[in-house]
Amino acid sequence: MSQAGYVAVDWGSSSFRLWLVDRAGRIVGERRSQEGMVMAVKSGFASVLRSHLDALGAANEWPVVICGMAGARQGLVEAGYVDTPAHLASIVECAVSVPGQSRDIRILPGIAQRDARAPDVMRGEETQLLGALGRDAAGEAIICLPGTHSKWVTVREGTVEGFTTFMTGELFGVIARETILSHAVTGADEAEEMEAFGSAVVAAFETPALAANLLFQVRSRQLLYGGKPSSARETISGTLIGLELAAALPGKMPGNGVTLVASGKLRTLYEAAFKTLAVVVRSIDAEDAVRRGLSTAAEAIWKI
Amino acid sequence: MSQAGYVAVDWGSSSFRLWLVDRAGRIVGERRSQEGMVMAVKSGFASVLRSHLDALGAANEWPVVICGMAGARQGLVEAGYVDTPAHLASIVECAVSVPGQSRDIRILPGIAQRDARAPDVMRGEETQLLGALGRDAAGEAIICLPGTHSKWVTVREGTVEGFTTFMTGELFGVIARETILSHAVTGADEAEEMEAFGSAVVAAFETPALAANLLFQVRSRQLLYGGKPSSARETISGTLIGLELAAALPGKMPGNGVTLVASGKLRTLYEAAFKTLAVVVRSIDAEDAVRRGLSTAAEAIWKI
16 A cells, blocks of 8 residues: 655654645644653653654654654664764764654664764754755765754765854753853843844854853843843853854865755844854754755655 | 951852951851851841841941852842952952941952953852962963852952853753753762762763763663762762863963862862862862951951
8 A cells, every 4th residue: 555645753851843745745633742852761752752643643644754852762663873984965864763663763873983083973963964956966065954953964965074063052052041041041131132142153253262251241231231131042052053154164165165955043043143254154054954855755665 | 436347258159158257366266057148148147147146146336347248239239240350459458348247247248250252240258269379469360169059260469360160060950950861860979979979070071072971871871881880979970070171271371370269078079180180289178268268358348
């Protein structure tokens, strides 16, 4: 019996997204929740997945393709890593079946850079890359995928040559929430915010070693110049993004600039940072990219 | 009635230390607690101080000299800041009396750097500087005072010319405790730990812009090379200290090197970092320094 469609799942550390996709590629059902790995480790990956499939009444013959943390060691089944240099097509070829399930479930592996001087891993972003660039991408691309753990990836002729992860998003979270600067984090008006953000990007980009001082200046400025804690949140964010860009922007930029794979606020901030530094950027929506990547995998695996 | 002695208090953000010092300079009583500013704001600075004085049975005619957060806006009474360039003697001259108390209580002010491009503040460290260098320090000194908020200070002929704060200690705390790296933080043997620390210092010192990646490598290395989470804590610490040193170490070092004012584990780590980078350092115990600074102030104020 041939499938009439399939289920695509993006399973992050802190979020879960599921789509039912019919044979024509149309989304006919969708689920979103906070049941990322952190929660799923406790409640069980298999039962989280089943509950969402049941909620949508997904036909049992529809197979499931998953990317992200469901393939981690603590996940549904370990899907390992493809090592760099990793052709994007190999992600699909190395998909792992989940045993003992009533339906066909495949998990896409991550990518590992087994370089003792610069070890690195990704899990989920490889599927965004596949969706953003396609299986047979020509030429060279520098891709920036911002997030909790931002990735900067070099892809040449469809092969991931190398990548670098920065803890930018996670550092922002703990600094804005857990340090003395948390008292300073309140809103200003949007124009002020973006100006503060841009200044912070430039300051950290120009003198990255000062990062831990530039952060403290959020507090010093408030103590000495008083008044409203203007744009503290954007200053912290700009400092950390400027620090990331100081290391990640290649000395020699490819002609097509940087490909940014992001959504929402992160997309706005990174686009603003690139503009401030006069870097050419083209943007691809991150959710579109992961869905397209999962579709590419489903089509290759099941000839849907 | 002349005083037979005085009380010295070092009131930090998270700690409280009090000494009774007799006319001959001997410590005749001591109290330590976690009632730093964070706790004292809730229970009341005056009652915290009173409880410790009562516990030691401190004579009512003994006056009290305090440095640190008791002089903050939320403290016992605001003691303001002396602006840079700030002669160390001016800290004593600008001590503020606490009104409405049964005994003579003076709080030493902090130092502010009112430079819109590099605003900075210290409160407590000025007293350590006074104790470490004396009121009439000759020549130039670069002083490093590591901690929650590490300070690097340039003093010339007894005058604080400028300083820079790095959030190194606070960043270490939140990263080791609140991020994904917290899972990796467990002990290794001490030789391994110090080797990991030294490597991390050098890596961040050489390429400070990579700091947020060097931190993530703690996790990548563990995922890819498995085994024990060797020395993760020291790698985080070394990365943040290396980042600080990349900005703080002056291009032209004074002949006497860096003066380190630190105690315990921090002293061990910073001494190791300086050794790794072949920087000449002389160490002064931080607690000795603050006590000596408070004594210098008491002697000047009350001619004890």
